[in-house]
Amino acid sequence: MRYEAPETLKSAVTMLAKEKGLAFVLAGGTDLLVKMKGGFLEPDLVVDIKRIKGVFDITKSATGFKIGAAVPGVALGEHAALVKAWPGIVEGANLIGSKQVQGRCTMVGNLCNGSPAADGVPALIAANAKVVISGPKGKRTIPVEQVPVSPGRISLKKGEIIEAILLPKRPANSSDAYLRFIPRTEMDIAVVSAAVNLTLDGKGTIKDARVVLGAVAPTIIVVPAAAKALIGSKLDAAALAKLAAACSAACKPIDDKRGTIEFRTKVAGVLARRAAEIAYKRAGGK
């Protein structure tokens, strides 16, 4: 294996594109190094992107937030403005692993690992977040939900690197929340998860909503019917019941030792309801 730590995106892209063997990007390494250690991956080239300018930056501008590809989970939680605007995104990312893992793990890495149970991803999709991709043919920007294709597989082409995540500008009275079910209190993989992103009008009526479920299908899924159930309501019991039913109806989960199909289908609705209640309160709804 060769290790390279280029100082520009351009040279990182060139190295990855030219490599004839197996090449991987290294940022936090909390997935890559475990797979290497276990013998599941034997890379010929690892390209460490952490010496590239801007990869550790969280920047706020008129168009929203930009989060660099190597920003570790712990730094998201330390960024007061980000936590205020997107508490659901930060709580999802901060659920990943221990403090030690938080010191390294990145949201882009969580996304590129391609797991349908990724805790860092549902709230990004609920936020309509985008990723900026640099590749041999230049830059392109795509929605986060277009990155995962199936368990462990993503849509990036050879030589492409996700350099940053873009979060849109936040309208007034907006917030989000993320919840997951795990059989213990900390550090486990989501059996089911739900992210809800809401915007209210001045009177507490939901104007806009986006509901996303994790670990209940081969990829993380957006549930438009669940969002529709919330829009126009003040999150009354009828809207919540419709939300839960829409979420359960959207599930196509696997049956495994961590959760049965029946359990996952039911809990998806429950978590979406609870996440909606948290997001609603955070957005100023009463």
Next chain:
Amino acid sequence: MSGVHVTTTINGDAVEFVCNADEPLLDVLRNRLGMTGAKEGCGTGDCGACSVTINGRLVCSCLVLGAEIQGAKVGTIEGMAKGDKLHPLQQNFISHAALQCGICTPGFLIAAKALLDKNPDPSEEEIRFGLAGNLCRCTGYDKIVRAVQATAKEMRGA
């Protein structure tokens, strides 16, 4: 396998080494630099016995490549005591019997110090969450939590 030449700072000292491209920092510390305080429990980031800090961030040294620490500031358990004077955490781990076999202890001390550096007055819950990435098969954790609580109190008083 080509060697990677790395210059870095460990516990304030300039250090230079050559390692393999895929060699974890933990192996560099233990096998090349003779710093055997960090332990390998799992090697996959689950147990925390290999905890160190890199540029002030708590990490598992088994999940970092030696090559990555070029130009970084690394802190290990070997830098915790100042000469013969133990850090209050080390002293309290002894006086509270917060260790038995000792394999997890360096990692707990590094993680506990990282916690107290950020939060000098943690609740018991915050301590337990803060140390959740460190596994101990001997103590049942309670004595470790008491030792950290005692240290926090002592250091706030000082």
